[in-house]
Amino acid sequence: MHKSVLLEECINNLNLSDNNIAVDCTLGYAGHSSEILKRIPNGHLYAFDQDLEAIASSSDRLSKIAENYTIINSNFVNLKEELNKLNVKEVDCILYDLGVSSPQLDEEERGFSFHKDARLDMRMNQNQELDAYYVVNEYDKEALIRILRDYGEEKYAVSIANGIIKNRPIETTLQLVEVIKENVPFSYRNDKHPARKTFQAIRIEVNDELNVFEKSLYQALDLIKVGGRVEVITFHSLEDKICKRIFNEVSTLPSELKKLPLVPVELQPKYKVVGNITPNDKELDINNRARSAKLRIIERIG
Numbered sequence: 001m002h003k004s005v006l007l008e009e010c011i012n013n014l015n016l017s018d019n020n021i022a023v024d025c026t027l028g029y030a031g032h033s034s035e036i037l038k039r040i041p042n043g044h045l046y047a048f049d050q051d052l053e054a055i056a057s058s059s060d061r062l063s064k065i066a067e068n069y070t071i072i073n074s075n076f077v078n079l080k081e082e083l084n085k086l087n088v089k090e091v092d093c094i095l096y097d098l099g100v101s102s103p104q105l106d107e108e109e110r111g112f113s114f115h116k117d118a119r120l121d122m123r124m125n126q127n128q129e130l131d132a133y134y135v136v137n138e139y140d141k142e143a144l145i146r147i148l149r150d151y152g153e154e155k156y157a158v159s160i161a162n163g164i165i166k167n168r169p170i171e172t173t174l175q176l177v178e179v180i181k182e183n184v185p186f187s188y189r190n191d192k193h194p195a196r197k198t199f200q201a202i203r204i205e206v207n208d209e210l211n212v213f214e215k216s217l218y219q220a221l222d223l224i225k226v227g228g229r230v231e232v233i234t235f236h237s238l239e240d241k242i243c244k245r246i247f248n249e250v251s252t253l254p255s256e257l258k259k260l261p262l263v264p265v266e267l268q269p270k271y272k273v274v275g276n277i278t279p280n281d282k283e284l285d286i287n288n289r290a291r292s293a294k295l296r297i298i299e300r301i302g
């Protein structure tokens with residue numbers, strides 16, 4: 001089962017009213033969506049996910065609460081386009097709870113986990129062509145090094161990439177784990193799992209996670225009404241850096257304007273950062289996934 005992260009903090013800070021139009025970009029198992037739906041009996045919830053299994057199980061859960069919701073089976077990079085099709089031009093709040101859900105990680109055959117043996121897959125959208133098998137077995141050495149460094153911050157990127165190329169074809173997750181173990185120093189196994197960063201990097205590449213998030217977040221900021229909020233829960237520094245950079249960019253004056261004695265209203269920032277929250281000890285005790293989570297909140301003020 002998926003335990004939603006920062007649930008209370010997220011819901012409280014959305015400032016929901018009963019007629020709000022809300023968007024959950026990462027429906028998952030509807031933990032956040034359910035709580036939103038309960039609070040907007042006269043509004044509407046639009047919820048995105050690209051994973052059909054998540055959608056099937058959430059439809060069931062949401063339908064027991066109310067009928068005023070629409071599930072959109074699409075990548076959230078299509079946020080504006082999909083909402084436009086439904087004639088939705090502006091909304092009161094938008095939430096991202098990034099990454100994969102516990103069921104995606106736990107279901108062996110999805111190939112996300114370095115603890116379970118499965119064909120290398122890691123696709124959130126099962127209809128997509130690019131999968132982890134292709135990345136691991138077809139990418140050239142430079143491309144592998146680039147993704148291990150850029151998406152995994154893996155200091156042994158070169159030796160792992162060499163190991164992968166030498167051991168091809170690599171069919172399964174646990175075969176890949178063995179190759180990684182053989183190509184990092186023994187001491188690297190002591191702290192966290194030695195395959196953690198490589199798996200993160202391949203997953204980000206397969207799902208193009210950082211690019212789609214960046215593109216979608218700009219759309220979200222555009223869609224939000226004055227007084228409305230965008231919330232983002234990140235789970236690693238790469239996605240958090242993107243969120244922090246974009247939030248800073250839209251909430252601060254460009255340096256050339258800072259020198260002006262008076263900044264015209266139309267050039268002043270349209271957004272204000274209102275929060276940056278991490279899970280409390282109680283949540284950390286019961287939910288391992290919360291360890292690296294961070295919730296960033298921004299409000300449209302103009």
Ligand SMILES: C[S@@+](CC[C@H](N)C(=O)[O-])C[C@H]1O[C@@H](n2cnc3c(N)ncnc32)[C@H](O)[C@@H]1O
Pocket residue numbers: 002003004005025026027028029030031032033048049050051054074075076077097098099100101124212
């Ligand atoms: C961490 S889970 C969300 C869990 C949810 N908030 C809950 O409480 O049950 C992330 C979900 O977002 C989906 N997802 C991730 N990136 C996506 C994207 N670019 N477009 C659409 N869905 C995405 C995943 O398939 C997964 O189901």
